[in-house]
Amino acid sequence: MSDSIFSRIIRGEVPCHRVYEDELTIAFLDVNPVAPGHTLVVPKEPAVTLAELSDGSAAALGKVLPRICRAVCKATGATAYNILQNNGVAAHQVVEHVHFHVIPKTDSQGLGINWRPGPLNPEAGAELGRKIARLL
Numbered sequence: 317m318s319d320s321i322f323s324r325i326i327r328g329e330v331p332c333h334r335v336y337e338d339e340l341t342i343a344f345l346d347v348n349p350v351a352p353g354h355t356l357v358v359p360k361e362p363a364v365t366l367a368e369l370s371d372g373s374a375a376a377l378g379k380v381l382p383r384i385c386r387a388v389c390k391a392t393g394a395t396a397y398n399i400l401q402n403n404g405v406a407a408h409q410v411v412e413h414v415h416f417h418v419i420p421k422t423d424s425q426g427l428g429i430n431w432r433p434g435p436l437n438p439e440a441g442a443e444l445g446r447k448i449a450r451l452l
């Protein structure tokens with residue numbers, strides 16, 4: 317459980333540019349946007365990472381995320397956008413409270429991605445796929 321800046325925003329102790337709120341979620345503009353319209357969608361449950369989140373909060377987030385994407389695109393004129401969701405310091409998570417970034421993408425602004433993909437080994441992939449499936 318976390319008591320981060322986002323918990324303080326949820327409790328109304330810290331101001332934000334709120335765009336949406338319901339019983340389980342809140343969304344507000346990122347204070348340091350990567351592009352205009354950069355919005356954070358946050359469960360009110362104070363889980364640190366997505367894997368710790370309850371099914372109820374996860375469902376609420378899943379329901380509202382597409383609506384917020386549509387509104388952000390309409391408001392900014394963006395036709396492309398990224399969803400970013402960081403878990404853990406090594407994965408660039410700074411605020412220890414689950415949040416989804418909705419980031420409009422234009423030619424000059426938005427999320428930059430520096431992937432270094434490699435081919436999936438068929439045997440290792442089959443084994444790892446089975447291992448993950450067994451754990452679900």
Ligand code: AMP
Nearest residue numbers: 321332345346347348402408409410411
């Ligand atoms: P992350 O690296 O995924 O943890 O991103 C945290 C995000 O929260 C950053 O993009 C910050 O700009 C944003 N942020 C931090 N404090 C606030 C705040 N008080 N209001 C809005 N956004 C915030």
